[in-house]
Amino acid sequence: MKNQNKRLIGNALVGQSGGPTAAINATLSGVIRGVAEARETVPTLYGMRYGIEGFLSGDVIDLSKYFDDEKALSLLEQTPAAALGSCRKKLPDPSKDPDFFRDLVKRFEELNIRYFFYIGGNDSMDTVAKLTAYLETVSYEMRVIGVPKTIDNDLVGTDHTPGFGSAAKYIAVTVSEYLRDCAVYRVPAVTIIEIMGRDAGWLTASAALPMAIDGIGPDYIYLPERTFDREAFLSDVREALKKHPNVVIAISEGIRFADGEYVGAGSQSGAKDVFGHKYLAGAGKVLESIVREEIGCKVRSAELSLSQRCAAHLASATDLDESVAIGRRAVSLAVDGISGHMVTVERTSSEPYALTIGSSAVGAIANQIRSVPSEFINERGNHVTEACIRYLLPLIEGERQIVYDRGIPKHFHF
Amino acid sequence: MKNQNKRLIGNALVGQSGGPTAAINATLSGVIRGVAEARETVPTLYGMRYGIEGFLSGDVIDLSKYFDDEKALSLLEQTPAAALGSCRKKLPDPSKDPDFFRDLVKRFEELNIRYFFYIGGNDSMDTVAKLTAYLETVSYEMRVIGVPKTIDNDLVGTDHTPGFGSAAKYIAVTVSEYLRDCAVYRVPAVTIIEIMGRDAGWLTASAALPMAIDGIGPDYIYLPERTFDREAFLSDVREALKKHPNVVIAISEGIRFADGEYVGAGSQSGAKDVFGHKYLAGAGKVLESIVREEIGCKVRSAELSLSQRCAAHLASATDLDESVAIGRRAVSLAVDGISGHMVTVERTSSEPYALTIGSSAVGAIANQIRSVPSEFINERGNHVTEACIRYLLPLIEGERQIVYDRGIPKHFHF
Numbered sequence: 001m002k003n004q005n006k007r008l009i010g011n012a013l014v015g016q017s018g019g020p021t022a023a024i025n026a027t028l029s030g031v032i033r034g035v036a037e038a039r040e041t042v043p044t045l046y047g048m049r050y051g052i053e054g055f056l057s058g059d060v061i062d063l064s065k066y067f068d069d070e071k072a073l074s075l076l077e078q079t080p081a082a083a084l085g086s087c088r089k090k091l092p093d094p095s096k097d098p099d100f101f102r103d104l105v106k107r108f109e110e111l112n113i114r115y116f117f118y119i120g121g122n123d124s125m126d127t128v129a130k131l132t133a134y135l136e137t138v139s140y141e142m143r144v145i146g147v148p149k150t151i152d153n154d155l156v157g158t159d160h161t162p163g164f165g166s167a168a169k170y171i172a173v174t175v176s177e178y179l180r181d182c183a184v185y186r187v188p189a190v191t192i193i194e195i196m197g198r199d200a201g202w203l204t205a206s207a208a209l210p211m212a213i214d215g216i217g218p219d220y221i222y223l224p225e226r227t228f229d230r231e232a233f234l235s236d237v238r239e240a241l242k243k244h245p246n247v248v249i250a251i252s253e254g255i256r257f258a259d260g261e262y263v264g265a266g267s268q269s270g271a272k273d274v275f276g277h278k279y280l281a282g283a284g285k286v287l288e289s290i291v292r293e294e295i296g297c298k299v300r301s302a303e304l305s306l307s308q309r310c311a312a313h314l315a316s317a318t319d320l321d322e323s324v325a326i327g328r329r330a331v332s333l334a335v336d337g338i339s340g341h342m343v344t345v346e347r348t349s350s351e352p353y354a355l356t357i358g359s360s361a362v363g364a365i366a367n368q369i370r371s372v373p374s375e376f377i378n379e380r381g382n383h384v385t386e387a388c389i390r391y392l393l394p395l396i397e398g399e400r401q402i403v404y405d406r407g408i409p410k411h412f413h414f
Numbered sequence: 415m416k417n418q419n420k421r422l423i424g425n426a427l428v429g430q431s432g433g434p435t436a437a438i439n440a441t442l443s444g445v446i447r448g449v450a451e452a453r454e455t456v457p458t459l460y461g462m463r464y465g466i467e468g469f470l471s472g473d474v475i476d477l478s479k480y481f482d483d484e485k486a487l488s489l490l491e492q493t494p495a496a497a498l499g500s501c502r503k504k505l506p507d508p509s510k511d512p513d514f515f516r517d518l519v520k521r522f523e524e525l526n527i528r529y530f531f532y533i534g535g536n537d538s539m540d541t542v543a544k545l546t547a548y549l550e551t552v553s554y555e556m557r558v559i560g561v562p563k564t565i566d567n568d569l570v571g572t573d574h575t576p577g578f579g580s581a582a583k584y585i586a587v588t589v590s591e592y593l594r595d596c597a598v599y600r601v602p603a604v605t606i607i608e609i610m611g612r613d614a615g616w617l618t619a620s621a622a623l624p625m626a627i628d629g630i631g632p633d634y635i636y637l638p639e640r641t642f643d644r645e646a647f648l649s650d651v652r653e654a655l656k657k658h659p660n661v662v663i664a665i666s667e668g669i670r671f672a673d674g675e676y677v678g679a680g681s682q683s684g685a686k687d688v689f690g691h692k693y694l695a696g697a698g699k700v701l702e703s704i705v706r707e708e709i710g711c712k713v714r715s716a717e718l719s720l721s722q723r724c725a726a727h728l729a730s731a732t733d734l735d736e737s738v739a740i741g742r743r744a745v746s747l748a749v750d751g752i753s754g755h756m757v758t759v760e761r762t763s764s765e766p767y768a769l770t771i772g773s774s775a776v777g778a779i780a781n782q783i784r785s786v787p788s789e790f791i792n793e794r795g796n797h798v799t800e801a802c803i804r805y806l807l808p809l810i811e812g813e814r815q816i817v818y819d820r821g822i823p824k825h826f827h828f
Contacts, residue, residue, distance in 0.1 A: 016598075050600050079594065080595065081594040081595040082598045085597070087599065087600075169821055169822075172821065172822055173727050173822055173823060176825065177495070177721065177724040178721075178724065180434070180494050180495040180825060181434045181495045181720050181724040183495070184434050185499070185500060185501065186468070209821070209822060210822060212820065213819050214824075214827065302719040302720055303716070304719075305716040305719075306592055306595050306716055307721075310595040311588070312591060313587050313591070313728060316821065393820055396822070397821045398821065399816075399821075405627050406626060406807055406811060407730065407807070407813075408583075408624060408627045408810070411590065411594060413628065
């Protein structure tokens, strides 16, 4: 790491990348607040529209004017989905395509960018790692910090990720409402709730949280960390139907059969996104068909869909407050000489909940997946444990006082 | 109508029927409050578990103990989905199966039920009408009141129905969040949001409400009141894609082609519920395929699913307050001698919003559908009008202060 402990005066650039969350704008607000506090070192904060892709096409705005606008920042914090716009751009390998990075650095120089903050998930940390690696080979001085954001909670090196707590709260509340909805009739019925999470089951595990409140939760929870077995599933469903008429099951979109094939692979197999991930759709629909054919009772499935990442009206106050704090810390770390790091969270206690914010070298973080650990999954692989619920519960706590306009939450627009 | 103006002393029975809503328990709370106020005439209030079907199997509880429990009633009002349980029981024709009604009345006599309140939608008003017709032919004195409840807003004789405002608010807020989510990338993409409403487009029309707040709304809104034309739809989508990359479309699950076939009929055609309605699923998925094949851009569809009827955390305060008032009014109308009526709402002004609560003979209401009128749909049949937005807006106003327990709204349990 270069530049440590040396005062580096220059402007900052912040971008949002990857999928939207309910908290990514709170992190942006934190970065804006952090730069405002470091104004003597960092006079101007630029925002890239549509991530690094938009920046490359010259789409940049000056965010300094929001430094002292508390009303605007507060509105930004209750606004879902990347307010600056986002992208899913995978950068080339710096050793194979140095020209790409030479152009990029030329643009940084034009704006005298000395601080670079990239708010994103796994793929965005790959961008941070590559940019850091390239900067090691040239003389241009710029500090690069990855600011975590992903509803998937699957980044390594951190207790949890900003955005996850709000998504988990949306899932917990929605499942608690679905449980009520499912309980109204006495006719035997199976309801399958499909929850986001390609590789890690954190979001699906959050479906268990209503149990902590009034003891009522889904009958089963199937995570991608365990092989999905068709016969064991049918046996589970039959067993639950003997106990009560309304069976509720939470599944991850990413559950796979023993041969590695996604349960939902039927629908859109083959198609892949720019990072090579397979598109997924329909594990719920597949299981719905299996129950209909094999058990024959009333059955329906529901995907919680986009609200999992953008239901800002139900954001976790804990998540939003931490997101702001993490954005601010990103700035102070960089001003203090840190570069090539991602901001991380270490939980020091669950009851009462307490944490410290630090950072880790991004090279050890990018392109890895943090799965739900074994101690959070029950032995039969069809539910989560008490330990898992204790881990999750503090992350969904608290509600922000949302500003509404005629019945709809107000959103911030650049 | 019998019994008018005569004081009738006896107990009351209340039931919830049909699909859940976020406000049906507020109406139940209103009935409980109303009976508490009429205690000298109506000493005991019984609740039927699982509607008329549960009542027939003897599943009845005494609700009188909640008369003075303000905390419990307030919790009941923030709890989604029929707390008493519900059913989808279609009663026989009284002239064809008088034995059924004889048994029913025998059960009423056993509990000295003189007031019968049935909270439900169209099919439940059918129950109220049949019971009323039967009672005209026998000597047993009982007053019967239908208390409206349906997220579909399709009951005739009333400006709107309890439960609709909360569902409309959920849809408006969710669509406003989807619009933000859809705006983050610059890649051309079409998002299709499928909204409940088999025959009437009221819920789908609510997707337009974000436009009133910040001028941003879906590009198109297709209601079941207009024939869905595949070519006009594709031409609409192509036109919108020329203007901006992120096209958002709201469709009703009940849209049909010119031949009367549901757009979503492919998936589950043939299956019908006990009232003879076709099950619907997948209009969004069908349109998603059409866009993928014919236009070839990125496209996805999402069903708002069960949350439309149970997202109590986002209930409209206007809806909940009116639901309580309507429940109370049901009781006072009956005590004053009214029977065979449904409680109705007449809007006296939209700006400022004002209404009066009255009642109408249920015979003129049951088994009819109130569609979205022509003046609320634009000429091309692909969006709603300003007049429609003005009608809808007051119904979603206001937020209740929800009581949370560790991040999740608390629910009431009998």
